[in-house]
Amino acid sequence: MKRLLLLAILPVLAMAPLLAAAPAPFYQWQSLTTGRFMCSATNPGEGWMRFSGPYNNAGCRTY
Template sequence: MSRRLSVCVATLLCGAALAAPAPWWLWESVTSGNKVCAQTPLGPGWRKLLGPYRDARCEKPFRTR
């Protein structure tokens, strides 16, 4: 039982080690034109304008390998 538990824990840790941070996107308000940098959609009334970026200021482009 302890071997099975250690295999499960090792599998979870390996998956977490390979995870990458979520990219940032520049979002624009449909109604006012305001722009915001965020990782997740802001809801209805916002559209994805540019991206992805590596930083929270939406200045450094995200490059895939």
């Protein structure tokens, strides 16, 4: 009985670090071709360089 209970609880305990994960930080990116800015949590790819950050919101604003 105790072994069955342990086997039922073990997957929940293994997932505990995943449940406490924080959201990805946002960064302001600048286009190397046009000079325009955008805010994104992921790298937009070639032709962009990270300009500022990290921010905790999708508007790349500090409050």
